[in-house]
Amino acid sequence: MADKQGDLVQGTLDMLILKIVVLEPIHGYGIAVRIEQMSNGVFKVNAGSLFVALQRLHRAGFIRSEWKASENNRRAKYYALTEYGRKRLASETRDWGRQVAAIARILEAS
Amino acid sequence: MSWLHSLASGLRALFQREQVDCELDEELSGFMEMATEEKMKRGTSHKDALREVRLERGSLEVTKEVVGTAGWESGVQSWWQDLRFAARTLRKNPGFAAVVVITLALGIGANTGIFTVVNGVVLKPLPYPDPDRLLTLWERSQSDGLQSTVAPANFYDWRAQSRSFAKMAAIDPYPDFILNGSGEAQRLSGADVSGDFFSLLGTRMELGRDFLTEEDRPGTSLSSARQPTISIEISSTCSGRWPCPHRRRSGCAEHIRCACSPA
Numbered sequence: 001m002a003d004k005q006g007d008l009v010q011g012t013l014d015m016l017i018l019k020i021v022v023l024e025p026i027h028g029y030g031i032a033v034r035i036e037q038m039s040n041g042v043f044k045v046n047a048g049s050l051f052v053a054l055q056r057l058h059r060a061g062f063i064r065s066e067w068k069a070s071e072n073n074r075r076a077k078y079y080a081l082t083e084y085g086r087k088r089l090a091s092e093t094r095d096w097g098r099q100v101a102a103i104a105r106i107l108e109a110s
Numbered sequence: 111m112s113w114l115h116s117l118a119s120g121l122r123a124l125f126q127r128e129q130v131d132c133e134l135d136e137e138l139s140g141f142m143e144m145a146t147e148e149k150m151k152r153g154t155s156h157k158d159a160l161r162e163v164r165l166e167r168g169s170l171e172v173t174k175e176v177v178g179t180a181g182w183e184s185g186v187q188s189w190w191q192d193l194r195f196a197a198r199t200l201r202k203n204p205g206f207a208a209v210v211v212i213t214l215a216l217g218i219g220a221n222t223g224i225f226t227v228v229n230g231v232v233l234k235p236l237p238y239p240d241p242d243r244l245l246t247l248w249e250r251s252q253s254d255g256l257q258s259t260v261a262p263a264n265f266y267d268w269r270a271q272s273r274s275f276a277k278m279a280a281i282d283p284y285p286d287f288i289l290n291g292s293g294e295a296q297r298l299s300g301a302d303v304s305g306d307f308f309s310l311l312g313t314r315m316e317l318g319r320d321f322l323t324e325e326d327r328p329g330t331s332l333s334s335a336r337q338p339t340i341s342i343e344i345s346s347t348c349s350g351r352w353p354c355p356h357r358r359r360s361g362c363a364e365h366i367r368c369a370c371s372p373a
Contacts, residue, residue, distance in 0.1 A: 029144040047167040048176035059116040
């Protein structure tokens with residue numbers, strides 16, 4: 001899908017962040033690592049895109065943030081999903097499923 | 111709901127800029143440090159780890175710039191900076207600033223002036239009922255083809271014989287009047303009109319009454335009736351003498367007729 005290996009499909013980063021934040025409150029680096037782990041290293045997240053997306057999601061009210069001590073005792077901003085964000089994740093997941101199925105149908109047609 | 115959120119955080123970024131910058135700085139450096147530590151745990155030297163992180167994730171400075179300019183408030187910020195820059199430049203070159211201001215003033219003034227004229231003459235309808243049904247009739251001399259004023263006798267004939275017009279009234283807009291009595295005498299602009307002039311234009315009398323039919327006959331002059339019609343604008347300047355119910359309204363369109371006791 002992507003031109004360069006490791007690039008995300010346009011517009012999917014927000015959805016992936018919501019998906020990761022739904023599990024537990026997590027800081028920015030944690031999100032980046034989790035995306036890489038869960039995609040088996042296919043996706044690599046650049047700090048700029050990640051924090052712009054986090055800012056956008058925060059401003060849209062999908063996530064909330066809180067400064068807390070991290071596992072190795074550093075102050076870090078932890079992000080958690082809001083109720084509104086939970087609804088958004090559900091609807092995005094549904095839409096994504098529909099889109100992927102539609103694209104697959106088109107690609108498989110011969 | 112979400113735009114309110116965005117507005118609130120944008121405003122916070124605008125007015126608590128230092129704190130917001132500081133938080134972003136701390137968050138991003140934390141991110142980079144964690145990434146570096148992770149690499150060092152796998153045996154990479156500090157220097158190499160830093161370099162690898164910068165390659166993989168982008169540099170701290172660039173990231174800060176990207177995140178800091180992503181919100182709507184950065185547009186406001188750069189607009190404000192541009193404005194201040196423009197103000198400084200203008201202050202440094204007062205001659206240039208003066209030329210700019212004069213150019214703008216002349217441009218705006220000329221446009222406003224032209225619009226005012228066009229609006230008054232072309233766009234704005236006359237302040238009378240059915241303004242598109244109002245016509246001015248003139249006479250044209252057969253010998254030289256020049257337009258001239260209507261002879262009173264012709265006016266009476268037209269009014270009696272024409273069937274194309276619902277009503278016809280005459281006006282001589284040129285005479286001046288002198289207002290005297292008490293205080294300094296004033297020169298007022300006015301007009302001689304036929305008796306049905308105001309009813310033709312649908313002008314309402316604020317006070318008193320319109321001309322009577324018998325006052326419009328030859329031989330009856332206004333001065334003998336001692337009942338001039340004055341516009342509200344005039345009556346407000348000499349309100350001591352004439353009771354005027356609407357002092358602030360001006361313009362000659364609306365007339366009142368006031369009983370004026372001869373001095």
